[in-house]
Amino acid sequence: MQNKFTSTLSIILLAIIFVALVFINNQLLSTVRLDLTENQVYSLSEGSKQVIKEIDEPINLYFFFSDKASKNMTSLRNYANRVESLLTEYETLAAGKLKLHVLDPEAFSEQEDQASQYGLTAATIGAAGESIYMGLAATNSLDEQQTIAFFDPQKESFLEYEISKLIHQLSEPEPVNVTVITDLPITGGQNPMTGQPDPAWTFFSQLEQLYAVENFANDISALPEETDVLVLIHPQNYSENLLYEIDQYALNGGKVLVFVDPHNESDQMAMMAGAMTGGNTSNLETLFTAWGVEFNHKQVLLDAMAGLDIRTQTGGVTRHFGFVGFNTEQLDRKDIVSANLELINGASFGIFNKIKTAGSQWKPIIQSSVNTDLMDVATYAQTRDPDELAAAYQTNNKSYVLAARLTGKANSSFEAPPENSEIQGSGIEGHTQSTNKLNVMLVGDTDILADRFWVQQSNFFGEIITTPFANNGDFFNNAVENLGGSDALISIRSRGTFARPFTKVDELTVVAEQKFREQEQLLEQQLDETEQQLMQLQGQSAQDGSLVISPEQQTAIDQFMQQRINIRKSLRDVRHQLDKDIESLGNKLKLVNIAIAPIVLILLLVVLRAIFRTKPKKVKALKQDVVSSEQGA
Template sequence: MQHKFTSSVNLFLIVVVFFALVFVNNQLLSPLRLDLTENQVYSLSQGSKQVLKEIDEPINLYFFFSDKASKNMTSLRNYANRVESLLTEYETFAKGKLKLQVLDPQAFSEQEDQADQFGLTAANIGVAGEAIYMGLAATNALDEQEVIAFFDPQKEGFLEYEISKLIYQLSEPEPVNVTLITDLAIKGGQNPMTGQVDPAWTFLTQLEQLYKLEQLSSEAINVPDDTDVLLLVHPKEYTDALLFAIDQFALSGGKILAFLDAHNESDPIAMMAGTMPTGNSSNLQRLLSAWGVEFDSDNVLLDAMAGLDIRTQNGGVTRHFGFVGFTSDQLDREDLLTSNLEVINGASFGVFKKIADAETTWLPLIQSTQNSDLMNTETYAMTQDPEELAKAYQSENQSYVLAARLLGQANSAFEQVPEGAEQRSIITSTDKLNVILVGDTDLLADRFWVQQSSFFGQTIYTPFANNGDFITNAVENLGGSDALISIRSRGVFSRSFIRVDELTVIAEQKFRDQEQILQQQLDDTEQQLLELQNQQVEGGALVISPEQQLAIDEFMQEKVTIRKSLRDVRHQLDKDIESLGNWLKLINIALAPLILILFLALLRIIFKTKPRFASTIPKSKEDPVL
């Protein structure tokens, strides 16, 4: 009786301890996380945490995922779980400033109507063409809203950045202020070469639509205080006062996007003045040296592989080694600026080089191909014939950096305040430099990336390259907070099975030749069978002799045999993979638990204590008392 009572008490205590541990875990330990994945894909970066700390008003997140409609779509559902887990991590860290709702927008439901109102994308990839939603909508206290129309699994590396950017845009709704300093006629006007009125450059029109833009000339001596992004286009002959203002803007945490050029080909005023052969390169070297970078303004890049085809004066087509188009192979796929771009066109690029002892972090964005050469700027300007450029070209088997991002440590280019500067104090160094340098200004000109046409009085822009996207991405990225900029491409959740991939390649190599032989035999048999069946006498009647019928039957039987062999060969392609899968199932389902049980049994035997007897009742007088 006492033993039963003790067992009941022990069982009751175990239940109490269990519920106590569950309560402690839910109430006290829920914010704690242990992320053992290789790239910490379930954890937030410091940049995202900083964005969440700066939220002033609560933000509502609505994650729409068609859970029921995607029942048999395992890969998509796994990615949806990945997104939801990351959103939950955002909500947990925000400590009440984010409120997450997970909704299943089933057909003809209120949730589906809500997803449509937010403008989320319904992808018709479900069974029988059923719409699948997997997007995020967010609203703030001012009823402003931002959305991610659809979470593309192909862009998983930028998942955290997209979510953090959405939250940042709702927490900081103020528009980005862009200050543009240039002397180029980018606003359009009368062209001195043709006498016609040129429209404003398309990139400028796009920036004015997206941001608050203020344009200054090189006569300016300061940078406006409200500037978020400073855009420099073809800087040259800047005064010390303006250079000092730019220098101090960069050292005080300002973001700069600078387009330089070794030979600007889109300046009609310089062409009219006859300064094209020489004297039309950018000059920002005083600041670049302080930032740890050199810009080669004396040479122009020639790239045989990236050269663009242009039309010659006699109507032919030839490749121009100085007019280049860089594809995804030359763009940094890990940087947010260039990860989704396909083509960037430009002309007469100048190249950048990092100074050996510079402390600045150097991140190349665009690089030439290995089939590149450098030509003297003056020689290039005087060589009008592309074929002459091709003859002078000599590959150095070297790739050059044409655009780069600079981050981190930098010093001032000035030891004292120059004459004419408005600012009287001086910042000597910084560890928050944030500059993007591009070695060409011609890529901003319309002729290299966009066509304009008029449609019923409305201007239609048709881009054929991603130059405009590159500029917009750069300004958008720089216009965000430092925390947002620090969030780069993260690791991916889905991991490929390397061993399975190797087996697939081996299997294909092993059976592909046999498959081709059988396929050829099948084609020959069908051709011979067709020839026999097409034998006709005059008048169109089909006459088949017994010998021909026998041959037809044999060909039909051979055709069936070959098709069966072909199916067997194709089945063999997956046999090794299926075998590996069966072994993995056996190990995970049966062998691993069995090994664990045996291991625990062994531990029990090792640590089992022997029973100890304190006393016994003597059975007889001869029995000793212990």
């Protein structure tokens, strides 16, 4: 009776403890998270946390996901759960500044109308042609809105960046002010070679559509005060005052995008004037040295692997080792600026090297292949025949950095402001000597901005239509957009993915498919040989004037049929073995997860139970020995 009462009391106490722990978890520990995933994919980076802290007014997040219409889409539903979990993490850390609303836009519902009004993408991927929504809309107190039209699972590594960017744009809706300094004719004008008016360069037209842009020549002496992103293109003959302005702007947290070039080929007049003096080169050696980087403006990169095919004056096609196109293998797939790009074209790139004693952090964005050589600028400028470049080429078997991101620590190039500087009035007190917030992107070519390397123009009923064939414009816009965000937003890099593929299965598939292709090639080879043999036999028969198939021909045909049957059987065996290997691996995994793992866990519990039961017995025996010894005494 007493044991029954004790058991009942224990159950009641366990229930009370359970309810108490649930209450403590929901009320007191609701903000506590423990992310045990390998890449911390369910946690926010410090950059995102900083973006959340900078929110001044409440923001509403509307996550639209077609839950009912996607019942049989397991992978899509898993990714939707991943997105919702991350959005919940944002809401939790925002402490009331973010309000998440999860909506299911069913067909002909108000939620579907709302998703359509926000401009979200309705992807027709359902089994019965249903429209599937999986996007995010956000609004602030000023009724401004930003959207992510559709969460593409292939871009999962940038999921956090896209959400943080959306929140940042709503919390700071002021337009980004971009200051461009260059002497290149990027705004268009009369062409001195043809006398005809040239339109503005396409990248500059796109820039003006997206941002508030001010364009200045190289002879200015001061930067506009409201500069969010500073773009320097082909810097030449900068005054000391302008160099100092750029130096202080960068050291005080300004974002700088620099395009330098050992040999600019897009300004025809300047190139002709500089051809005999070693090319039309540009550099910012004074500032680069202080930032911890060197630019080789005396040599041009030749890349045999990345060389572009161009049309010669005789109408032929040849590869130009100085005109290069870099694909996904040479672009950094982890940097938001270049992650989704496929091809960047340019000409006569210069290379960057990091100074060993530099305090800044160095992150290459574009690198050459290893099939490279460096040629003197003067020699390159005077060599107009691509075949001569190829003849002079000797590979270094070395990859070079052609574009890079610099962040972190840097010192000023100036001990004090120049005498006639506008900052001179405040003396040394207004001078910044060092920083740990450097944020600069460097590109070793200016020709990548010229239209001829990435867009094709056509006249459509009086309107100029530009069709890109490379991602140069995307690269430039991504760089400005990235630099135009906050420091916290820029610090967010690509994250890992939550999906864990069966890599062993993929390896088995690759190996089996390789065998399958080898067998296919063998079949095709034997088919060709047999057909040639048949043609020879038919030719002999035609010469003899016989229309009846000879025994030799019949034998060859029989052999062909038998060979085809045997090889097709081997192809089926390879495919069957592939399925068998994958099925065997799956059975092993099921055995481990369903049988072996629970058995091991049970055995472990039995061992622990035995250990804990043995200890009380030993203690009890020890007490009895003590009592017996005391009675004997």
